[in-house]
Amino acid sequence: MNLPEDSRLLVKVAHMYYEEGATQSQIADEIGVSRSLISKYLSKARDLGIVEIIIHDDKIHPYRQLEGKIERLYGLREVVCIPNLGGESSKSRLGAAASKYLLRVLKDGQTVGVSAGTTLHEVSKALSSPQSYPSVTFVPLVGGMGNERMDIHANHIVAQLAESIQAQYKLLHAPVVVDSKEAKEVFMRQNSILDVFELATQSDIAIVGIGGTPEHSTMVKSYLGQDYQGYFDQGDIAGDICYNFINTKGQSADSSWNEKVITLDLEKLKEIPLVVGVACGIEKVQAIKAALEGRLIEVLITDEETAKALLD
DSSP states (O other): OOHHHHHHHHHHHHIIIIISOOOHHHHHHHHTSOHHHHHHHHHHHHHTTSSOOOOOOTTTOTTHHHHHHHHHHHTOSEEEEEOOOOHHHHHHHHHHHHHHHHHHHOOTTOEEEEOOSHHHHHHHHHOOOSSOOTTOEEEESBOOBSSSOGGGSHHHHHHHHHHHTTOEEOOOOSBSBOSSHHHHHHHHTSHHHHHHHHHHHTOSEEEEEEEOOGGGOHHHHHHTGGGGGGGSSSSOOOEEETTEEEOTTSSBOSOHHHHHBOBOOHHHHHHSSEEEEEOOOGGGHHHHHHHHHTTOOSEEEEEHHHHHHHHO
């Protein structure tokens, strides 16, 4: 066929398919060729620039390019970015975005590991679904007994998440931190605690917060007060994940806190198939970068300001 004839036919096929909404089979019948040839014509029309497919996502999804850059830079499965409002408003929106993501990926029969903190508390407040998940089980990844901010403890959060979607949950009857390395070893040998951590290691999904450096940590302020410097006067500490303080490479930091905290080991966390990190705030950028460098999370849910800072 001559090029002008070829082009005329390609334009006709493209117009029928994209403008008139005809199916490839209908076009094939009208033109008198096979359906497979119509598919080739449409591909050729795109290759030659006769057809340009433009996704108008700037207004509907203004952060797609920003998310894509972070995904490629850190090798992430997905980044979800929300508008930056600052303060508690951003944290509330972050919780809503994380709850929507969780419902998107959650399947019957799965186990979901959950850490603690103010951001995860917002996730539990936001989670809501008309569908029930009676075969899903939520399990704490960290200890959390005590009198400080009970609403941000892992036990409270897993219970609230489970009740929101009529799922099951387990409780971890252990404190956040104990007095010594030896005391931690005794706690971790208790059958009731062993059973919960064994279930946690089998999680299909983990949803975790990422904390900043000790001076910005809600957890540190709650449990150590102003005496925290003695715990963190050594090493390179970028922030924490599941109450494990990490260095800039995303590895467990050299800190006496890490020897005493009741939590899932970082190497066990990395074995969970899907770990979702939920965090925002300029004070947490270093910590989030460390978690990304250490391949501790596969999905990041954050806000625009934090996302841009991760690219700097």
